Amino acid sequence: MDADSYVDVPKDLLKEIERLEQLFSIDTAKLKQITDHFVNELEKGLRVGGGSIPMNPTWVMSFPTGYETGTYLALDMGGTNLRVCQITLTDQKSEFDIIQSKYRMPEELKTGEADELWEYIADCLMQFIETHHGDTAKLEKLPLGFTFSYPASQNYIDEGVLQRWTKGFDIAGVEGHNVVPMFEEALSRRGVPIKLTALINDTTGTLIASAYTDTKMKIGCIFGTGCNAAYMENCGSIPKLAHLNLPPETPMAINCEWGAFDNEHKVLPRTPYDEMIDRDSPRPGQQAFEKMIAGLYLGEIFRLVMVDLHDKQGTHIFDGQDISALRKAYSLDSSFLSAIEEDPFENLSETADLFQNRLGINPSKSELELIRRTAELIGTRAARLSACGVSAISRKKGYTSCHVGADGSVFNKYPHFKSRGAEALREILDWPEKTNPNEEDPIEILAAEDGSGVGAALIAALTLERVKAGNMHGILHPENFK
Ligand code: BGC
Numbered sequence: 218m219d220a221d222s223y224v225d226v227p228k229d230l231l232k233e234i235e236r237l238e239q240l241f242s243i244d245t246a247k248l249k250q251i252t253d254h255f256v257n258e259l260e261k262g263l264r265v266g267g268g269s270i271p272m273n274p275t276w277v278m279s280f281p282t283g284y285e286t287g288t289y290l291a292l293d294m295g296g297t298n299l300r301v302c303q304i305t306l307t308d309q310k311s312e313f314d315i316i317q318s319k320y321r322m323p324e325e326l327k328t329g330e331a332d333e334l335w336e337y338i339a340d341c342l343m344q345f346i347e348t349h350h351g352d353t354a355k356l357e358k359l360p361l362g363f364t365f366s367y368p369a370s371q372n373y374i375d376e377g378v379l380q381r382w383t384k385g386f387d388i389a390g391v392e393g394h395n396v397v398p399m400f401e402e403a404l405s406r407r408g409v410p411i412k413l414t415a416l417i418n419d420t421t422g423t424l425i426a427s428a429y430t431d432t433k434m435k436i437g438c439i440f441g442t443g444c445n446a447a448y449m450e451n452c453g454s455i456p457k458l459a460h461l462n463l464p465p466e467t468p469m470a471i472n473c474e475w476g477a478f479d480n481e482h483k484v485l486p487r488t489p490y491d492e493m494i495d496r497d498s499p500r501p502g503q504q505a506f507e508k509m510i511a512g513l514y515l516g517e518i519f520r521l522v523m524v525d526l527h528d529k530q531g532t533h534i535f536d537g538q539d540i541s542a543l544r545k546a547y548s549l550d551s552s553f554l555s556a557i558e559e560d561p562f563e564n565l566s567e568t569a570d571l572f573q574n575r576l577g578i579n580p581s582k583s584e585l586e587l588i589r590r591t592a593e594l595i596g597t598r599a600a601r602l603s604a605c606g607v608s609a610i611s612r613k614k615g616y617t618s619c620h621v622g623a624d625g626s627v628f629n630k631y632p633h634f635k636s637r638g639a640e641a642l643r644e645i646l647d648w649p650e651k652t653n654p655n656e657e658d659p660i661e662i663l664a665a666e667d668g669s670g671v672g673a674a675l676i677a678a679l680t681l682e683r684v685k686a687g688n689m690h691g692i693l694h695p696e697n698f699k
Pocket residue numbers: 365366367368383384418419420439441442443444445446474476507
């Protein structure tokens with residue numbers, strides 16, 4: 218928005234807009250400083266003793282060739298939905314068929330009892346199998362890739378220990394425990410004919426699914442309810458696995474869990490609003506980076522700014538109006554911010570309608586300007602910070618040219634997220650300006666293939682293949698693979 222739009226904005230609001238601009242803008246020098254620290258932290262996470270970024274080895278030990286075959290089930294336990302898929306990797310290179318069903322993840326399950334969660338999941342799987350396979354009694358057990366997108370030691374299927382819940386989940390008795398036996402018990406109680414072949418993260422799935430169709434894909438990212446990335450490391454660069462004496466050139470996909478970057482608050486320019494989010498979250502002190510970027514938090518950051526300005530002495534916003542709906546924590550999600558940023562009208566009439574319909578608030582023209590600018594600042598900051606993570610992995614691996622596969626609601630739906638991220642990558646990595654608008658950037662962040670469906674199936678296939686070839690690393694109970 219140019220300065221002309223603000224000519225009629227009263228002084229107190231102008232002052233606030235300037236303050237918010239200072240708080241939320243991140244210049245090139247700062248982006249570079251964050252990226253430098255990020256590279257060090259990625260390395261630290263691979264060492265014995267580690268750092269705040271977990272850098273979990275996933276035991277996915279190759280890229281797909283495109284010639285994987287077979288039929289697999291995939292289960293995706295995301296932040297919002299539960300999705301069950303059946304994927305057939307066909308004889309045609311890089312081709313697959315998929316059938317799928319989505320089930321809503323009831324909100325109360327996210328903070329309820331562990332047993333209820335596992336039983337709900339087992340029921341959904343059973344329903345899916347009955348619908349697509351009929352009588353389950355005669356069925357041979359189907360191999361399943363389970364996309365469990367939380368920080369857990371992954372694909373190490375007998376040690377799928379959940380380090381901690383993220384994305385607002387808070388179910389007692391699961392953190393610090395292996396989720397695999399809990400899940401398997403629920404399956405056997407319900408008699409679901411499934412053998413769990415791989416426990417995967419959505420980012421690893423995204424990396425593998427994207428590399429199945431595009432060999433330039435080197436990094437998989439999710440910018441959705443949560444945010445995270447995975448990439449392929451060499452075992453020789455993972456000191457915390459040195460005791461296993463794996464050949465140094467052997468690939469190992471790493472689920473970074475980069476949401477935990479800078480939990481010690483050394484470089485990220487946190488605002489008082491970020492501090493409030495953290496303080497009132499189920500896990501204060503955790504996921505510092507994620508809380509500034511992920512879809513779960515963007516609307517809440519915006520809401521906190523609005524409430525703060527309303528309550529502030531000397532600042533007049535929504536004066537005399539009932540803001541009780543706005544006071545409700547997490548009542549605005551990132552699609553609310555998307556809608557504000559997408560408002561095509563000069564007078565921001567769609568934003569005005571949104572405030573009226575959703576919150577019962579009638580913003581003035583100047584308040585609408587402030588609302589739009591605040592949304593832009595929060596959305597832009599998220600995109601620019603995301604680019605620090607992508608640049609850090611690229612720098613660590615020495616990638617000067619590659620594709621990055623990205624998925625998630627923020628990446629796919631938030632306006633300008635892609636172009637703002639691309640612009641920040643250019644600044645951080647010092648690329649010259651494009652001479653032709655159609656030119657590809659050296660590192661392009663592109664829409665990924667379906668990681669938690671096709672990716673999970675591929676990882677199940679790769680795991681079965683390597684076990685068959687005698688590579689038992691990370692597999693504690695080979696009998697599960699007979
Ligand atoms: C989780 C990650 C996941 C990411 C994206 C984060 O909250 O910790 O495991 O990959 O969200 O879904």
